[in-house]
Amino acid sequence: MFYLGVDVGSVSTDLVLLDNNMKVAEKIYLRTKGNPIKAIQDGFKLLKDKFDGSDIAAAGTTGSGRMIASSIIGADAVKNEITAHATAALEIDQDVRTIIEIGGQDSKIIVLNNGIVSDFAMNTVCAAGTGSFLDRQAERLDIPIEKFGDYALKARTSVRIAGRCAVFAESDMIHKQQLGYNQSEIIRGLCDALVRNYLNNIAKGKTIQPKVLFQGGVAANIGMKKAFENALGFEIYVPEHFNMMGAIGAAIIAKKTSEKVGKTNFRGFELANNNIMSRSFECEGCSNKCEVVKIHENNSIIGYFGDRCGKWGSNSTKSANDLLA
């Protein structure tokens, strides 16, 4: 049997299948590209050829799109990213004390003590210093994001870049570039700035104790890993499936939930070919004027999201809400 984890993030949608020993049997990393539903369907299309829906003993979702994902695939567990990342990290290494996770629009620090989360922090309303910012800069410099880290390693020195705000950083980078500093020095400076921002902002007041795992899409960037190691003064570890950790955690949590309940809600991979669409409308029921999202599958409605009062969502997302509790 396999356990499915789906992490619908701002930048990427990750799908993972774990075997009975909680080892990764299959992983798929897709760009969300602003369309989480399509990303999930694309992932399912790839999985459908190799696996059968009946092989799946449990399914879990996480990431900022976890609610929508849950209603589409029929999840047994819907879990926030912090718990999912911590669960996955502890599965591969019981000794981990600190998790640095930098994703598309979130960055987090998770502090573990005796195998449980004892403290965590996330970036505030602003997404400066996260993966989407690196993505944007890579695009501007016309360097593939995968090569960003190699460029940083090539530099002998680091150019100081203002790291507090993505907009400030960008203008600082442009000024430095116009003064003649070369690209790799600027990129290394950018990595240092992000690390400085992370340590002074998100991790402020928290002691980062080894062993440290570096997870999330940004961990692919070897320049960021080096910058963290320089700042912290010790080695940090990037797990093999660093960009799948949220999905792995969701799969593990789903396994536990479905074992308790004795069944799975998973709807199978066939929905890859269904016609799933979302439409949003402004509810006129009261002055809140909530922007409600309605999800259609073929000709039936499978879910509503975004209403504050529960008038729409209570019928369809009830199961998802219950799972959260």
Next chain:
Amino acid sequence: MIVGIPKGLLYYKYHPFLITFFKELGAEVITSEDTNKDILDLGVKYCVDEACLPIKIFHGHVVSIKDKCDLMVIPRIMQLNKNEFICPKFCGLPEMVLNSIDNMPPTITDPIYAISKNTLYRWAKTTGTRVTHDTFKIKHAYKKAYESLINHQTGINDKLNNMKIALVGHPYNIYDNYINMNLVSKLNKLGVAVETMEFTQDFLINLEINNLYKKPFWTFARENYGFAVNAATEKRVDGIIYISSFNCGIDSVIIELIKDRIGSFPFLTLKVDEHTGEAGIETRVEAFTDMLERRIQNESNIPTHG
């Protein structure tokens, strides 16, 4: 005469006073609607860009009723307690509003020093004449208004046999459910009980304040710090959630002071701004609840002997 009272900022704590006062004077009183998307949009449109979300929302409330009333009340709250002040934006609130919004009706902007019955009465005497010249009526209205204020109890103290958190922050962030995205009901749904500062006696709050090297300048700083620390050290709650507007200068100090004092006690800061997508706040609250749950389980697993 129609008197308009905007439902923003400290309305949640003091509205019975204002409403009763103007009604007893014989005026018709209207308030703006609960904060909603239109009010937020109006606030963002009219208010200066640098202000915090609650101030912007107050502007929105003013705009939404300015053409429906003959007299607008913009409370210029200076002091709530002796030797303490509140956020400077409250002192300059009338100027911010009147300079940002055109075609305002006549406005009451007299400063409110709510430090004693006498100083508050002084405000009532001046503002009352805007509605009536009958001094007896003003005195009577003030009495009624004061009574309604005394009888008005705000605060949340859920009685659930479950996890409990202290919800800390400025009253308008705690009680305006649009700003905080229904935080209290979200917490209740996750099985978390909520306690707010109103149920902590003043002397307990001041006891904590005495441990600081200096008494805080701001009333909200004193109250929030004292409550949070008291709730944590007495272990009345399992964790603290501090809800704070992005940009708030006072909060930036209090949050650090609290963290400094409570050490590793679970503490979550929720920053709110114009965002209406709830995914961010949900993730943080759920993760925090998960963490508290695991911590509680873990503590109860530790054997009492060796």
